[in-house]
Amino acid sequence: MSNFKVNKTEEQWRNELTDEQYRILRKKGTEMPHTGKYNLHFESGAYHCAACNQQLFESDSKFESSCGWPSFDDAIPGSITNILDKTHGMIRTEIVCSNCGGHLGHVFNDGPTETGTRFCVNSASVDFKNE
Numbered sequence: 245m246s247n248f249k250v251n252k253t254e255e256q257w258r259n260e261l262t263d264e265q266y267r268i269l270r271k272k273g274t275e276m277p278h279t280g281k282y283n284l285h286f287e288s289g290a291y292h293c294a295a296c297n298q299q300l301f302e303s304d305s306k307f308e309s310s311c312g313w314p315s316f317d318d319a320i321p322g323s324i325t326n327i328l329d330k331t332h333g334m335i336r337t338e339i340v341c342s343n344c345g346g347h348l349g350h351v352f353n354d355g356p357t358e359t360g361t362r363f364c365v366n367s368a369s370v371d372f373k374n375e
Contacts, residue, residue, distance in 0.1 A: 277312025
């Protein structure tokens with residue numbers, strides 16, 4: 245059992261998510277840079293967790309970072325949980341959905357806006373909803 249509101253078995257997650265979503269959201273994978281459908285997507289609306297539908301980011305917080313993944317300078321308050329990540333010989337901050345624990349990506353302190361934050365997110369971990 246986890247500390248998240250949404251708790252499902254791995255079998256349930258496998259049945260509900262695509263193979264790519266499962267690999268990223270549940271196994272902490274990542275997309276190849278510049279391949280995600282939301283990388284260069286700038287419509288008005290909101291980005292929700294692809295696993296549990298919790299709203300994570302507003303479209304006005306999205307910016308072009310040229311890093312190859314969708315980037316946001318702020319998250320909906322309370323929607324993201326930060327986790328220390330020491331994998332791959334690096335020290336980073338992993339971001340997960342605070343509702344289901346789904347892996348979204350990482351957050352960095354190199355953002356170009358006044359927040360100084362860059363939430364680097366996998367497209368497969370989110371769904372976009374128009375306003």
